[in-house]
Amino acid sequence: MLSAFISKSSSSTTVGFSIFIIGFVAQLVTQFGFPYSTSFTSTYRIIWSFFPPNLLAEGIILLSDATATPEDPGISWSRRAKCAPNDTECVFSINDIYIWLISTFVLWFVLAIYFDNIIQNSSGVRKPVFYFLNPGYWTGKGGNKVTDGGICSCTSSVPSLENITLDDEDVLEEESTVKQQAMEDVVDPNIAVQIRGLVKLYPGKTKIGFCKCKKTSHYHALKGLWVNFPKGQLFCLLGPNGAGKTTAINCLTGITPVTAGDALIYGDSVRSSVGMSNIRRIIGVCPQFDILWDALSGEEHLHLFASIKGLPPSSIESVAQESLAEVRLTESAKIRAGSYSGGMKRRLSVAIALIGDPKLVILDEPTTGMDPITRRHVWDIIEDAKKGRAIILTTHSMEEADILSDRIGIMAKGRLRCIGTSIRLKSKFGTGFIANISFSGGTSGTPDRGEDVTMMHHETVKQFFKSHLDVVPKEENKAFLTYVIPHDREELMTNFFAELQDRQGEFGIADIQLGLTTLEEVFLNIARQAELESAAAEGSLATLALTSGNSVQIPVGARFVGIPGTESAENPRGVMVEVYWDQDDSGALCISGNSTETPIPSHVQLVASSATNSNRAILGRARPVQGIVIDPNQIGTLNSQ
Numbered sequence: 137m138l139s140a141f142i143s144k145s146s147s148s149t150t151v152g153f154s155i156f157i158i159g160f161v162a163q164l165v166t167q168f169g170f171p172y173s174t175s176f177t178s179t180y181r182i183i184w185s186f187f188p189p190n191l192l193a194e195g196i197i198l199l200s201d202a203t204a205t206p207e208d209p210g211i212s213w214s215r216r217a218k219c220a221p222n223d224t225e226c227v228f229s230i231n232d233i234y235i236w237l238i239s240t241f242v243l244w245f246v247l248a249i250y251f252d253n254i255i256q257n258s259s260g261v262r263k264p265v266f267y268f269l270n271p272g273y274w275t276g277k278g279g280n281k282v283t284d285g286g287i288c289s290c291t292s293s294v295p296s297l298e299n300i301t302l303d304d305e306d307v308l309e310e311e312s313t314v315k316q317q318a319m320e321d322v323v324d325p326n327i328a329v330q331i332r333g334l335v336k337l338y339p340g341k342t343k344i345g346f347c348k349c350k351k352t353s354h355y356h357a358l359k360g361l362w363v364n365f366p367k368g369q370l371f372c373l374l375g376p377n378g379a380g381k382t383t384a385i386n387c388l389t390g391i392t393p394v395t396a397g398d399a400l401i402y403g404d405s406v407r408s409s410v411g412m413s414n415i416r417r418i419i420g421v422c423p424q425f426d427i428l429w430d431a432l433s434g435e436e437h438l439h440l441f442a443s444i445k446g447l448p449p450s451s452i453e454s455v456a457q458e459s460l461a462e463v464r465l466t467e468s469a470k471i472r473a474g475s476y477s478g479g480m481k482r483r484l485s486v487a488i489a490l491i492g493d494p495k496l497v498i499l500d501e502p503t504t505g506m507d508p509i510t511r512r513h514v515w516d517i518i519e520d521a522k523k524g525r526a527i528i529l530t531t532h533s534m535e536e537a538d539i540l541s542d543r544i545g546i547m548a549k550g551r552l553r554c555i556g557t558s559i560r561l562k563s564k565f566g567t568g569f570i571a572n573i574s575f576s577g578g579t580s581g582t583p584d585r586g587e588d589v590t591m592m593h594h595e596t597v598k599q600f601f602k603s604h605l606d607v608v609p610k611e612e613n614k615a616f617l618t619y620v621i622p623h624d625r626e627e628l629m630t631n632f633f634a635e636l637q638d639r640q641g642e643f644g645i646a647d648i649q650l651g652l653t654t655l656e657e658v659f660l661n662i663a664r665q666a667e668l669e670s671a672a673a674e675g676s677l678a679t680l681a682l683t684s685g686n687s688v689q690i691p692v693g694a695r696f697v698g699i700p701g702t703e704s705a706e707n708p709r710g711v712m713v714e715v716y717w718d719q720d721d722s723g724a725l726c727i728s729g730n731s732t733e734t735p736i737p738s739h740v741q742l743v744a745s746s747a748t749n750s751n752r753a754i755l756g757r758a759r760p761v762q763g764i765v766i767d768p769n770q771i772g773t774l775n776s777q
């Protein structure tokens with residue numbers, strides 16, 4: 137607690153404030169002298185003495201006065217309450233300084249603990265201002281309740297949760313199962329964690345600068361999460377940065393208080409203090425950022441956590457050695473954690489999470505920074521750890537999620553977007569199947585004639601795919617052709633691949649590989665969809681440059697857009713394009729391309745997007761006009777991308 141206070145005090149604002157105070161005090165002393173003389177009243181002296189450096193300075197002055205010359209008597213312990221005989225101005229003895237220093241130490245120490253509790257920490261939580269009046273705080277039963285936001289933050293204008301429409305039936309089914317169990321107040325013995333409509337709202341903060349106050353708005357990090365995590369399973373929580381994964385974990389571990397909803401861990405509620413203290417006994421957590429003490433060795437960390445988790449002292453040594461061996465840290469066991477590499481620190485954090493046989497293990501990006509060999513080793517450890525307990529894992533590695541998870545949930549913008557096994561998600565949200573066709577002569581460096589034959593085979597195979605499945609290669613080189621086959625061609629695939637295999641020799645094919653699209657693609661699709669929804673809600677605009685050289689402004693995320701001013705005798709309703717969206721490195725949506733312009737079908741109902749410019753011709757205009765957004769349900773795909 138005190139270290140937290142000290143670390144808080146070292147923030148730039150506090151340092152600046154401290155420098156200001158020291159400067160002010162120095163100025164006072166220069167101007168008026170120390171108030172430890174008869175020319176000042178005792179009130180000044182008392183106020184002055186609340187600041188220990190002032191007492192220390194006066195103590196040094198007294199000491200130097202009493203030992204300035206060899207004749208001076210000095211200050212002995214028995215004479216500590218008396219002033220030096222030659223000091224006529226003396227109003228404060230060294231004994232008074234001792235008493236004041238001890239008293240102010242106690243005072244400032246208590247205040248440090250108090251402010252540490254009531255000022256919000258890095259997770260945005262704090263204790264109530266009068267927390268110490270709650271008997272539970274002193275007895276340890278129910279006194280650990282924390283609240284959100286700063287002491288002065290205004291909570292009156294907390295926004296209500298926006299109306300959410302969930303479209304994935306698996307998420308809806310999961311939600312209705314949990315709601316049903318919650319309504320009947322049933323605690324399924326096979327469920328380790330039940331999240332019941334978890335909502336987390338981070339309150340806006342008021343930052344007071346030197347000249348202005350800055351207010352940040354409230355943020356809904358979790359918008360109602362309903363999910364069950366069964367025992368003996370590893371549930372992998374995926375999502376782009378800022379999706380709310382860590383917030384969900386922090387709510388489960390009690391680091392952050394929940395705003396609404398609840399979560400039961402082995403039947404104990406995270407909203408109850410008693411429940412939370414039971415939960416702390418049965419969970420192991422590997423946080424996103426290593427919380428280790430630089431001065432302690434790996435072995436000492438494990439000893440410490442084993443004792444905290446209540447392991448019998450006789451078994452601590454063997455358990456710690458076993459854990460160190462599991463994460464391959466035996467050789468570095470006695471080295472201080474401060475000199476560990478990033479990967480070694482992560483491994484130590486994983487070992488700490490697993491020590492003491494916890495019934496629920498929460499691993500927040502455990503393999504970040506590990507080399508591929510160590511990562512695979514840690515995967516084995518996690519796989520073994522599944523038995524008899526529930527594991528919640530968050531990761532940005534799709535490979536990790538694919539290999540380890542029994543079920544996957546992908547979150548975006550504080551909501552669960554899809555849930556299911558890896559295969560289910562791939563078949564449901566992936567674009568379809570990936571076919572890799574490799575050619576026999578492609579890599580042998582054959583002479584010209586051989587190359588001609590290979591190219592001929594390529595063309596024949598491309599023609600074969602085009603005529604049977606209407607697809608073009610996604611990637612191609614001399615050795616390979618890679619196709620993405622959409623789900624809607626699934627029925628044609630059995631006969632198609634049977635024929636392709638029969639004609640393998642004729643087409644010069646060495647190998648045919650068929651698989652589902654990757655989890656990464658599912659992830660990207662879900663993340664893009666979430667971005668599209670939020671961009672549409674915000675109403676931001678992007679400029680679409682058309683091949684004709686003109687441009688139109690369209691809402692970010694709009695898929696089909698009619699171009700105003702393109703009505704003609706041939707196309708009386710004008711033309712439209714399909715816009716393709718992608719995400720840049722920062723995850724923001726950008727236009728990746730558009731289909732060719734096609735006539736707007738007669739059945740499509742057009743809604744003018746802007747009364748001011750929707751019917752203006754675009755030709756010859758300096759500023760782009762606004763495109764007409766067309767409901768995708770009225771249209772299929774215009775051109776394949």
Ligand SMILES: Nc1ncnc2c1ncn2[C@@H]1O[C@H](COP(=O)(O)OP(=O)(O)OP(=O)(O)O)[C@@H](O)[C@H]1O
Nearest residue numbers: 258259260338355357376377378379380381382383
């Ligand atoms: N203490 C806080 N105060 C205000 N907003 C916060 C706070 N902590 C997190 N957030 C916001 O809540 C959202 C969710 O954050 P969270 O850390 O849960 O995301 P995440 O899915 O774990 O992301 P990452 O993959 O980057 O770890 C983010 O937009 C973040 O800025």
